[in-house]
Amino acid sequence: MNSINSQAPTRCIARGLSLLLVASSILISGVAGLGAANDATESRTVADSLAKMLQSARAVISKHQEDINDPKRGDKGLTAAVVLAEADANYKAATGIDPASYDPATRQGRMLKAQRDAIVEVINDNQAIINREGLGFKGFIPATFARLVNEAFARKVEGGATIKVTAPPELVRNRKARPDEWEVDVIKTRFLKPDWKAGTPYAETVEVKGKPAFRMMVPEYYAASCLSCHGTPKGTLDVTGYPREGAAEHDLGGVISVILPNE
Ligand code: HEC
Numbered sequence: 001m002n003s004i005n006s007q008a009p010t011r012c013i014a015r016g017l018s019l020l021l022v023a024s025s026i027l028i029s030g031v032a033g034l035g036a037a038n039d040a041t042e043s044r045t046v047a048d049s050l051a052k053m054l055q056s057a058r059a060v061i062s063k064h065q066e067d068i069n070d071p072k073r074g075d076k077g078l079t080a081a082v083v084l085a086e087a088d089a090n091y092k093a094a095t096g097i098d099p100a101s102y103d104p105a106t107r108q109g110r111m112l113k114a115q116r117d118a119i120v121e122v123i124n125d126n127q128a129i130i131n132r133e134g135l136g137f138k139g140f141i142p143a144t145f146a147r148l149v150n151e152a153f154a155r156k157v158e159g160g161a162t163i164k165v166t167a168p169p170e171l172v173r174n175r176k177a178r179p180d181e182w183e184v185d186v187i188k189t190r191f192l193k194p195d196w197k198a199g200t201p202y203a204e205t206v207e208v209k210g211k212p213a214f215r216m217m218v219p220e221y222y223a224a225s226c227l228s229c230h231g232t233p234k235g236t237l238d239v240t241g242y243p244r245e246g247a248a249e250h251d252l253g254g255v256i257s258v259i260l261p262n263e
Pocket of ligand 1: 220223228239242
């Protein structure tokens with residue numbers, strides 16, 4: 001009896017301790033789970049804003065395309081400051097946020113700054129071609145501009161993130177735009193499926209070069225304005241010298257693909 005009684009408190013403490021251990025391990029895994037969820041949310045926010053900023057800047061080059069290709073005008077006044085201001089305004093119209101206002105201490109602030117700096121760099125580097133008098137079509141089209149911005153961005157963030165515009169493999173013009181295995185899989189098993197809701201992005205955390213990374217793909221579709229180059233008759237050369245793809249309006253034309261390695 002005595003021995004039982006004397007042991008009772010010890011057992012109680014032991015049971016209490018093990019309960020506490022279970023409770024705290026649930027708590028810890030709960031907190032870890034929450035942390036992972038928050039990381040994915042933050043990554044999604046950053047990826048969304050990078051894709052939106054790329055679209056916002058590309059739209060500026062699209063809007064000024066006729067002007068850029070006007071052989072009668074030299075200086076177009078399409079400076080880096082002008083392009084950036086218009087891109088920022090497009091971004092603000094789409095999101096309600098001024099992209100220059102992001103806190104530089106956050107990943108979103110750092111990434112958007114690098115991307116906006118990349119836009120400035122590309123427009124500065126191409127002033128001579130934009131302003132060349134006597135030359136009509138200059139090849140400074142939205143897709144090329146976007147690729148140059150993404151390349152400049154990659155140099156600035158040194159592996160901190162990647163943005164690329166890719167496309168279904170059979171549509172790819174520039175070899176640098178070729179989709180990787182994961183991108184091909186998302187295009188084929190999701191975006192090209194008839195029941196995929198047009199425009200819906202796809203995101204997932206997967207391994208990239210052996211490390212976990214947040215990946216997001218944003219599908220984009222041909223508009224009527226794209227078809228002078230990407231439309232019909234299939235195989236005939238467009239103004240840029242590439243064979244037309246034979247695409248139709250609303251077909252999947254490309255994908256903005258963002259990779260954000262976990263920090
Ligand atoms: C003036 C002709 C022309 C027009 C108009 C045009 N494109 Fe392109 N597109 C090109 C060329 C040339 C490239 C290759 C650019 C490069 O070297 O990176 C390209 C590249 C692309 C790419 C990147 C993948 C790849 O194939 O290299 C996508 C996606 C794309 N275009 C979609 C579109 C969409 C969508 C539109 C309409 C909103 C459009 N294009 C309008 C000529 C055009």
